[in-house]
Amino acid sequence: MRYLTIALTKGRLAEKTLALFEKAGITSGGADDKDTRKLVFTNEEMGVRFFMAKGPDVPTYVAYGAADIGIVGRDTILEEGRKLYEVLDLGYGACRMCICGPESARQMLASGDLFRVATKYPNIAKDYFLNRKHQTVEIIKMSGSIELAPIVGLSEVICDIVETGTTLRENGLTVLEEVCKISARVVVNQVSMKMYSDRISQLINGLKEALEA
Numbered sequence: 418m419r420y421l422t423i424a425l426t427k428g429r430l431a432e433k434t435l436a437l438f439e440k441a442g443i444t445s446g447g448a449d450d451k452d453t454r455k456l457v458f459t460n461e462e463m464g465v466r467f468f469m470a471k472g473p474d475v476p477t478y479v480a481y482g483a484a485d486i487g488i489v490g491r492d493t494i495l496e497e498g499r500k501l502y503e504v505l506d507l508g509y510g511a512c513r514m515c516i517c518g519p520e521s522a523r524q525m526l527a528s529g530d531l532f533r534v535a536t537k538y539p540n541i542a543k544d545y546f547l548n549r550k551h552q553t554v555e556i557i558k559m560s561g562s563i564e565l566a567p568i569v570g571l572s573e574v575i576c577d578i579v580e581t582g583t584t585l586r587e588n589g590l591t592v593l594e595e596v597c598k599i600s601a602r603v604v605v606n607q608v609s610m611k612m613y614s615d616r617i618s619q620l621i622n623g624l625k626e627a628l629e630a
């Protein structure tokens with residue numbers, strides 16, 4: 418039997434995802450061992466194998482068919498813009514993509530003046546301002562600690578993830594606009610979905626039942 422290959426996002430989502438698979442009766446063959454440097458984990462009995470990847474690489478693995486299934490945040494799916502089927506909202510990893518900044522930037526957002534947006538998500542920011550708000554902005558791609566940008570004067574606002582709001586609060590920033598809601602999703606390669614539809618549907622249904630239980 419051909420292995421069904423599942424790409425998991427390293428970090429925060431991984432633990433919850435592995436627990437969910439376990440609850441659905443699909444053990445990961447040791448992927449939950451935090452000390453291991455192994456990359457691929459096989460459940461021989463079920464013909465399933467798992468690997469961990471950085472978030473933005475998960476849609477890439479799935480789109481090319483190197484993984485049949487991926488578990489990844491909706492932020493990453495939107496940012497990467499790959500051709501994939503998004504088949505299930507897992508509910509966890511819930512947060513919001515927002516435009517944030519100091520309260521004083523609120524007026525500027527509505528003014529039509531050119532301003533700068535620092536973000537790890539240039540495609541999401543571009544889509545939001547250009548296509549939804551019909552506003553021209555300068556987008557500055559950064560790789561982390563985005564909240565720093567408006568504090569030190571790199572940009573007027575940021576487009577970033579807000580979970581508890583603690584980072585914003587502790588840095589004198591606030592949510593100015595909400596772009597969209599985010600949570601962990603299951604994505605499937607479009608060819609795999611046709612070729613292995615029974616096995617994939619069975620797996621997805623198992624996850625659904627485990628979520629509801």
Ligand code: PRP
Nearest residue numbers: 561562563577578579580581582583584
């Ligand atoms: C994310 C996000 C915010 C923070 C929001 O950063 O970019 O900085 O979490 O969470 P909160 O609303 O609960 O404070 P992450 O920790 O992923 O690291 P990063 O700054 O490197 O992106």
